[in-house]
Amino acid sequence: MTDVDALAAEPLFGLPLADLWFGLLFFILGTFLFLDGFDFGAGALFATREDAEEREQLLAAIGPFWDGNEVWLVVFGGAMFAAFPSVYANLFSRHYLLMFAILGALIVRGLSPEMYEQRHDETWQTWWGRAFVVGSLTAPFFLGMFTANWLLGATTIVTLPGIIVGLALVALTVVDGAAFLRLKTRGDLRDDLRTDGYRALGAYLVLVVATIGSVYVAAPDLRPGLFSAPVVALVVVTLALAGVYALATREDRYYLAFVAAAGLVFALVGIVAGLMYPAIDRAGGLTVESAIVSTLPLNLMSIGAAILLPLIFVYFVVLYSTFSGPIEAGESY
Amino acid sequence: MIDPVLASRLQFALTTIVHIIFPVMSMGLAPFLVYFTWKDIRTGEAIYEQLRRFWTKIFAVSFVVGTVTGIVLEFEFGTNFAAFSTTAGELFGGPLALEGMMAFMLEATFLGVFVFGRERVGDALYMVSAVAVGLGTWLSAVWILIANSWMQTPRGYELVTENDQVIVTLVDPIAAYANPRFPWMFVHMQNAAVESVALFMAGLGAYFVFRHHVWDYPVENVDFWETTLKFGLIALIVTAPLQVIHGDLYARHVFETQPQKFAAMEAVWETDTYVPEYLVAFPTSLTDLLDPRAKNVFGIGIPGGASWLASGGDPQATIQGLEEFEGPQPPVAIVFWAFRIMVALGFWFILLAVWGGYRWWRGELLEDDLLHKALMLSAPLGIVAVELGWIVTEVGRQPWVIQDVMRTSDGVSPGLTGAEATLTLAGFAVVYLGLLTLYAYVVARIVRAGPPDVDGSAARDASETPASEVSVDD
Numbered sequence: 006m007t008d009v010d011a012l013a014a015e016p017l018f019g020l021p022l023a024d025l026w027f028g029l030l031f032f033i034l035g036t037f038l039f040l041d042g043f044d045f046g047a048g049a050l051f052a053t054r055e056d057a058e059e060r061e062q063l064l065a066a067i068g069p070f071w072d073g074n075e076v077w078l079v080v081f082g083g084a085m086f087a088a089f090p091s092v093y094a095n096l097f098s099r100h101y102l103l104m105f106a107i108l109g110a111l112i113v114r115g116l117s118p119e120m121y122e123q124r125h126d127e128t129w130q131t132w133w134g135r136a137f138v139v140g141s142l143t144a145p146f147f148l149g150m151f152t153a154n155w156l157l158g159a160t161t162i163v164t165l166p167g168i169i170v171g172l173a174l175v176a177l178t179v180v181d182g183a184a185f186l187r188l189k190t191r192g193d194l195r196d197d198l199r200t201d202g203y204r205a206l207g208a209y210l211v212l213v214v215a216t217i218g219s220v221y222v223a224a225p226d227l228r229p230g231l232f233s234a235p236v237v238a239l240v241v242v243t244l245a246l247a248g249v250y251a252l253a254t255r256e257d258r259y260y261l262a263f264v265a266a267a268g269l270v271f272a273l274v275g276i277v278a279g280l281m282y283p284a285i286d287r288a289g290g291l292t293v294e295s296a297i298v299s300t301l302p303l304n305l306m307s308i309g310a311a312i313l314l315p316l317i318f319v320y321f322v323v324l325y326s327t328f329s330g331p332i333e334a335g336e337s338y
Numbered sequence: 339m340i341d342p343v344l345a346s347r348l349q350f351a352l353t354t355i356v357h358i359i360f361p362v363m364s365m366g367l368a369p370f371l372v373y374f375t376w377k378d379i380r381t382g383e384a385i386y387e388q389l390r391r392f393w394t395k396i397f398a399v400s401f402v403v404g405t406v407t408g409i410v411l412e413f414e415f416g417t418n419f420a421a422f423s424t425t426a427g428e429l430f431g432g433p434l435a436l437e438g439m440m441a442f443m444l445e446a447t448f449l450g451v452f453v454f455g456r457e458r459v460g461d462a463l464y465m466v467s468a469v470a471v472g473l474g475t476w477l478s479a480v481w482i483l484i485a486n487s488w489m490q491t492p493r494g495y496e497l498v499t500e501n502d503q504v505i506v507t508l509v510d511p512i513a514a515y516a517n518p519r520f521p522w523m524f525v526h527m528q529n530a531a532v533e534s535v536a537l538f539m540a541g542l543g544a545y546f547v548f549r550h551h552v553w554d555y556p557v558e559n560v561d562f563w564e565t566t567l568k569f570g571l572i573a574l575i576v577t578a579p580l581q582v583i584h585g586d587l588y589a590r591h592v593f594e595t596q597p598q599k600f601a602a603m604e605a606v607w608e609t610d611t612y613v614p615e616y617l618v619a620f621p622t623s624l625t626d627l628l629d630p631r632a633k634n635v636f637g638i639g640i641p642g643g644a645s646w647l648a649s650g651g652d653p654q655a656t657i658q659g660l661e662e663f664e665g666p667q668p669p670v671a672i673v674f675w676a677f678r679i680m681v682a683l684g685f686w687f688i689l690l691a692v693w694g695g696y697r698w699w700r701g702e703l704l705e706d707d708l709l710h711k712a713l714m715l716s717a718p719l720g721i722v723a724v725e726l727g728w729i730v731t732e733v734g735r736q737p738w739v740i741q742d743v744m745r746t747s748d749g750v751s752p753g754l755t756g757a758e759a760t761l762t763l764a765g766f767a768v769v770y771l772g773l774l775t776l777y778a779y780v781v782a783r784i785v786r787a788g789p790p791d792v793d794g795s796a797a798r799d800a801s802e803t804p805a806s807e808v809s810v811d812d
Contacts, residue, residue, distance in 0.1 A: 009510065069450035072405065076438060076446045082412050083435030090427020097416025098751035104417050105762050108410050112769065115406040116776070119399060123780050295501075298428045302508045306432055313439040320447040323463075327455050 013301040022307055023297040026088040027278070027285060029310065033084055035274035037077035038148070038174070039181065039267045044071045046182015048114060048141020049175065050201060051134065059194050060134065064118050065332045066189035073324060075115065087306050089296045095289035100151055103162050107147045114140025142175055149174030153216075156277050157224050158287030166219040173212035177269060179205035180250065184266040188259045191331050202254050202262070206247055209269070213243060220280070230280045239279065243272045343750045345759035346418040349766055353410055354732075355725060356770045360404030360777075362724050365479060365528060366535030367397045368472035370569065375468040379461045388562050388789035389569075395784050398453050403777050405446075407770070418759070422739055422749030426506050429495055429514055430485055437481035445474025479527055487519035489740050490731070491595045497743075506743070518595065522588045523731075529581050530727065533687065534720025536573035540694070541717025542785060543567025548710035562789045564704065567713075571694045571703075578687040585684060586647065593648040596741060597658045599734035602673040604644045608659040615643025617678075665745075668736040672729065680726035683719055690716060 016022040044067045054060050086093045097104050117137035121130055149171035150162070157166060183202030187195050217240070220227055230236060246268040253261035285293050297303060340348070371393055378386035412434065415423050423430070448470035451459060455467065494514030495506045508514060546563035549555045557563065593600040606613055616637040642653030649655030660667050690712060697706045739746040 009512075013509070069454040072401070072449055073443070073447040075405065075409075076442045079409060079412060079442055080435070080438040082409075082416070083431070083438040086412075086415065086423065086427055086431035087435035088431070090431050091424045093416045093427065093431070094420035094423035094751070097413060098418070098420035098753060101417050101751075101754060101758050102761070104413055105765065108413060109765070109769070111409060112406040112773075115402060116773075119402045120776070120780070123783060298431070299507050301511070302428045302432055305508075305511060306435060309432075309436055310439065313436075313443075317439065317443045317447075320443060324447045324450050327451050327458050327463075 009301070012304045013299075016300060017304050017307055020307075022303050023293050025307075026084070026297065026303070027282065027293045030081070030084055030088065031274050031278040032271075033077060033081045034152075035271045037074070037081055038145075038178075038274065039270040040074035040077060041071070042145065042178040042181040042270055043067070043185035043266075044074055044182070045114070045141045045145045045175075045178040046180070046205075047186055048137050048182075049179050050182055050186065050198070051141070052138040053197075053201065054194070057130075062190055062194065062332060063186065064121065066186055068118070069324065069328045071115075071118070073321065075111070078111075084306075084310075088298060088303065089285060089291075089293075090298060092286045092289065092291055092296050095286050095291070096155060099160060099288060100154060100162065103147060103151055103154070107144065107151060110140050110144035110147055112140075113137075114144050141178075145174040145178045146171040152277055155286070156281050157220070157227075158284075158289075160288055164223065166216060166223050169212060169215045169219050173209060173216055173273075176205050176209035176212055177273065180209055181266045181270060184250070184254070184259070184263040187254070187257075188263060188330075189332050199254050203251065206250060210244075210247055213240075213273075227280055233279065235279045236276055239272045239276045243269060243276075246272065339756035340760045340763065342754040342756050342759040343747050345756065345763045346750050346754065347746065349418060349759065349763045350411075350414055351732075352763070352766055352770060353407065353414065354728070356774060357404065357407040357411055358724065358728060359721055359774075360400045360407060361475070361478070362531045362534050362721055363400035363538075364397060364404060364475045366531035366533070366538075367393055367400070368475045369532060370535065370539075370573075371397060372468050372472045375465060379465055384792045385562065385565055387792045388559070389565065391792075392562075392784070392789040394453060396781060398449070399777065399780050399784070401445075401449060403773060407773065410766075418751055418754065419739070419749045420751035420754075422744065424503065424505065425744060425749070426489075426740060428508050429488060429506055432508075433481045433485040433488075433515070437478055437485075441474050441477035441481060443474075444470050445478065448474065476528065479531075480524065483523045483527060484515050484517065484520055486731075487517040487523050488514055490523075490735060491517055491519040492740055492743055493517055506740070519591070522584075522591050526581070526584055526588055526727070527724075529577050529584065530720070530724050532573055533577035533581055534724055536570045536577060537687065537690075537713075537720040538570070538717050539566050540570030540574055540690075541713045541715075543570055544710040544713035545717075547704055548707060548714065551704050552707040552710065559789050567703070568698070570713075571691070571698065574687065575691045575695050578684070578691040582681075582684045582688060585681070590648060590650055593657075596735060598660065598663045599668070599673070599730075600648065601658060601660045601663075602668045602670050602734050603677040603730060604648075604657065605670050605674045606644065606657050606659045607661055609656065609662055610659065611645060611654050611656045612642045613644040613648075613655075613657045614639030614641050615647060666737040668734055673734045676726040676729040676733070680723050680730065683723040683726070686716070687720070687723075 047063050047067050051060060051063050054063065082093070113136050117133045117140055121133040121137060124130070150164075150167035152174075153159075153167040153170035154162070154164060157164060159167065180202055183198045183205060187198050187202070190198065217231060221231060246265045250262050250265035250269070253259075253265060281287070283292050283294070285291055285296050298306075371390065374386050374390040374393065377383070378390050415430075415434075448467040451463070451467040452471050456464060459467070492506075492514075494508065494510035494512065494517075496509050497504050498507050499505075543563045543566035546557050546560065547567055550557040550560045550563075589600070589603070592603070601607075604613065605616065614637070616639040618638050645655040645657060646653040648657055660670065693709055694703065694713070697703045697709055703709075735741055737745050737747065739749045
């Protein structure tokens with residue numbers, strides 16, 4: 006057999022690659038929501054600051070990072086296209102207008118910090134500051150709606166669980182953003198962010214309960230999943246992480262609070278993935294096994310990901326260690 | 339309401355045409371930035387720090403706008419061309435995923451270090467970040483062009499039926515991805531990107547040199563603009579002849595592998611030998627003007643020219659006419675004119691390069707006001723030529739989204755309504771027009787502000803140069 010025949014014959018090392026890619030896909034989604042989540046959170050918290058210098062600090066805090074963070078969304082799309090092309094096609098075309106709402110929000114959010122810094126007069130900065138806030142709030146809201154609709158197999162854009170999950174994601178990005186900004190700021194601003202983090206965390210926990218309730222009501226076939234061991238465990242983990250976040254924030258243990266915020270995002274994504282599996286597109290009638298690409302491209306993609314994901318980890322270590330610690334006076338976006 | 343197929347095609351065309359401007363700027367600037375950074379670190383001369391910082395600002399804005407417009411393109415495959423994505427995902431998805439993981443990640447993370455990190459990292463890591471950003475932009479093009487070249491000359495696949503759908507399945511990755519079209523596209527695209535930025539630099543430099551030396555307006559940093567003009571001109575002298583020579587060989591490759599596209603480029607309707615190369619061609623009646631299938635054209639042509647070009651030297655060579663191909667034809671008028679104007683621009687750029695090179699050699703570069711005017715007017719024309727080239731490539735292969743395998747009209751999302759597609763098309767028309775205006779405005783502001791004031795090696799001495807002065811918005 007030639008090498009290609011061997012690669013086409015069976016999954017590498019007999020691994021359950023379809024399931025691994027399902028897991029990887031949600032890992033990438035979680036990484037995006039965590040990393041770009043604190044950028045969204047910084048955008049939402051931007052609205053609470055009036056002082057021009059404090060606003061500059063919030064922008065400077067995310068400045069070097071957001072490009073790299075947002076690429077995780079591109080990788081999410083690419084990974085889904087490569088591993089589950091029929092899901093990519095069905096899901097995105099079914100949520101046509103919602104996808105464009107997400108893209109529109111991301112365009113506004115991506116442009117506004119760059120534009121904000123291009124001119125230093127009041128009118129210009131007021132409007133781009135508003136655009137930054139609006140983009141940062143709507144992007145996670147629409148992403149939450151999309152995720153909920155995906156899970157439910159909804160064919161309409163607006164669903165009650167969609168709205169609740171959208172709001173939950175907005176609250177979670179603020180939790181995430183507050184934790185990140187406490188790493189990057191000093192003084193009064195850092196103290197105020199403690200309160201912001203607590204409030205957002207409280208809102209998030211209420212919304213998680215509401216999410217579970219709305220899924221219970223709206224999707225009878227998901228009810229057994231809600232009481233399955235992995236989902237119950239992740240809900241317990243969420244509560245525990247919320248406790249860690251609150252305590253760490255009170256005691257100014259910034260890194261621990263940040264790690265807890267990351268954990269909250271991954272727990273939420275884990276709950277969605279756990280409820281969905283083994284389906285991957287309920288409305289399209291697709292399961293992980295039926296939607297996966299054939300063995301040859303799957304093996305090639307797996308080799309590519311196995312080499313590249315550790316490399317990407319190295320890039321992020323370089324980036325985040327270069328810009329670690331609170332931003333210095335004079336540093337700006 | 340516009341029909342969903344037409345609206346999707348127009349939307350993809352619009353979003354691509356706008357998006358391509360920004361990657362061209364990044365890809366073309368990348369080698370310049372690597373060079374300026376290297377010279378800045380090695381020599382510590384003020385001019386290189388100015389060049390690096392000025393062009394980094396333009397790069398950063400191009401990257402941001404390129405990112406937000408590029409994400410849209412990726413998702414449009416799923417939203418508007420779901421049938422294509424389902425059919426071709428096995429082959430087409432992989433390169434897109436690898437573009438994200440291999441190229442875009444590299445570029446986006448190190449761009450953070452490159453733009454914001456001069457004060458925080460040592461020279462070696464700073465140089466690494468410049469190279470990584472440049473490499474990332476070029477690798478992006480590798481993966482996107484691998485995907486695109488497969489659609490032009492598909493290889494290494496089989497058609498199988500899965501769940502009642504015919505899908506493309508990968509059987510030979512080397513044939514599919516080391517596709518015969520790929521090297522042609524890659525060389526032509528990258529050279530075009532550098533040439534476009536060279537023209538932009540030369541035009542911008544010429545503007546300030548003209549103001550200073552011809553109009554006698556006082557211009558700050560005139561040394562900087564003279565150097566910019568010279569760097570642009572050097573790059574133009576290198577890239578302009580290459581682009582035309584390579585383009586000629588590329589057209590021959592298209593003749594061999596996509597005869598229908600070639601026939602559209604030359605507007606050849608009936609198969610013939612000794613086909614003339616029309617320099618200009620007009621329909622003979624008003625009705626034909628509105629009909630892209632117009633056959634009766636009045637033209638001025640070189641006898642046997644097209645046959646000679648297609649075959650590489652034989653004026654008697656046979657060219658297959660469009661009538662030989664079944665089904666719909668590409669819109670010939672668009673392809674024919676886009677190709678002609680692109681080629682004409684290619685020769686114009688060679689003329690500019692020779693003219694500028696000659697004046698420079700004679701020591702008259704700063705005095706020739708006609709040259710300055712020509713360069714100023716030509717500053718955006720590199721990008722125009724790139725757009726035309728992509729129109730020839732993409733419109734020329736219609737009706738196929740995958741050559742001879744799948745029609746574009748069969749690739750559109752089945753559930754898409756005309757109302758949805760029209761709504762998003764209208765939205766994009768407004769938003770992208772706004773984006774273009776905003777980009778032009780911001781670049782113009784950066785240009786007006788000019789290069790930052792620096793005094794040589796001071797950038798590496800944090801006590802003398804506040805950090806704020808090396809950020810992008812100084």
